[in-house]
Amino acid sequence: MSQFYFDIWDGEALVVDEEGLDLASRRAAEVEAALSLADIAKQLEPFASSDGLAINVRDASGLVLRAIFVCERDQPVN
Template identity: 40%
Template sequence: MPRYYFDTSANEKFVSDDVGVEIASFEDVKREASRAIADLAKDVLPGSEVRTLAIQVRDEVGPVLRVGLRFEIEHVGVR
């Protein structure tokens, strides 16, 4: 089974995955990346006004998938 590495970034903070995980199919890789970015968002978005999150998935050769999420609170009107 191929091993995939899920590197994360939140704004300027980058964390490299040095362990990786074995995943059978590329469809499963996409599902895992989607779950991972949702979990990351739950941890870092509360209290944020602007945040850009990304997970880059790579195999032993290089990048194979990137999942991104941009969160922004925009104040409209005067309160």
């Protein structure tokens, strides 16, 4: 098991994870980051900007991965 920290970037501010989670592998950290992004995205106001929404996952040695939420909307054709 390894300790992973999930720092959340909302496009304006970074919320640093001080506690972390004890997970079995990097793959488990990837899954946790994806699920966390989905949960955060569900809480966004409709049509709110999600530009820059990301989770930086780190361990004792530094950055492991960066999960980024991308929301693309089709523009109506006039």
